[in-house]
Amino acid sequence: MIKMIVFDMAGTTVDEDNVVYKTLRDAVNATGGYKFSLQEVLASAAGKEKRDAIAGLLGSKGAVTGEQIDAAYQSFKTALETAYANLDVKPTIGATSFLKQLRSAGIKVVLNTGYNAATAQSLIDKMGWKAGEEYDLLVTADQVAQSRPAPDMIALAQSKLGIASAQQIVKVGDSAIDIEEGKNAACGYTVGVTTGAQTAAQISEAGPDFIIDRLEDLKLRLPLSL
Template sequence: MLENIKMVVFDMAGTTVDEQNVVYKTLHKALNAHGVAVDLNTVLRIGAGKEKHQAIKDVLVEFKSNKLGESEAIFEEFKRMLDEAYENLEVKPIKGVENVLLNLRQKGIIVVLNTGYNRQVAEKLLEKLAWDKNIHYDMLLTASDVEKGRPHPEMIHKAMEAFNITNARFVLKAGDSAIDIEEGKNANCGVTIGVLSGAQTKEQLEAQKPDYILLSLSELV
């Protein structure tokens, strides 16, 4: 699986980080608070892995909601609620994943973390985990660092460019949502992996035909 791989690009929440789905639970609450009667499973199905303002808009479009004009207000409410939720939240790595990151870097494989969160949220997660750049990972890329969010491959292309990797077949992409797999396929990654440690089910991941589906990233090495 890791043969010829020079770089791995791992999603954060549900893939490397266990934050008890707090982001999607908060997104769900923010939508409900604005009168959008959507359940959590639907939010996970539509929004998992996406930049969060886009996720809100996609939920509203799917529900043919008349609240589309309020998407910015819902997003601002979501960010406020999320800051509050994060203050007391215990964040920990998915079991075994920290060792995977350290082992990959020891083998000389570049580790990139990428996420549909903005940089502020992602850095807060890393701070809570006490993960350090150049020890646990080589680069962090977030939705606010690019013009086009997932499933567009801009984050992966940006990472490749930063480390002078010109051929995506040397890149492995792993994540817990179908949009992670789609992002990897759109970038022509050599290996795409779905993991069952996060937001979506095996059936939802299989829709994008990943090369492998693992219980978690701890099975990678």
């Protein structure tokens, strides 16, 4: 029996037009004088804790120092704050009503993300979502020892919400690393969704149980009593 569903944020439940990855691309390119495309950044960095994502991109071009990573990360954070202040953030299509349906049926809804807590909460606030209405718990990368693909965020949510077995948990996300996270946490199902960063082909590389085109399609593929 499914008791908890863990949803990624950007690209899965939150539509922010890839502003995070566009901003990250610009910060990395400016720091190293590179010309990473948005597609390259999405393929490499989607779903990861953002400092780790920057380190990976810079490292793919050769030796990189901690100072370079720190400089790019600080540039990214500053630019993202400005971008988000002016951004029209909205839920992905059908997300608000579907999450409320899940909660009404007694299924715990968790939002998890490679963002830090402040950034994640700012997105939630812009959408007008509230804990106890659209979701039960927010878990962010800066609240655990290891971010994705490690299972730490899911394990923390499982502990906080009192879910007895990981087999009662579903992980849903728009990138391969979301699927890897769910598998590492031994979730009962891992599900990809094509509303965000990566294509179905890219997500498929991680071996999800299935891939959907919108969140509400979960009602057709999972044993949910809604």
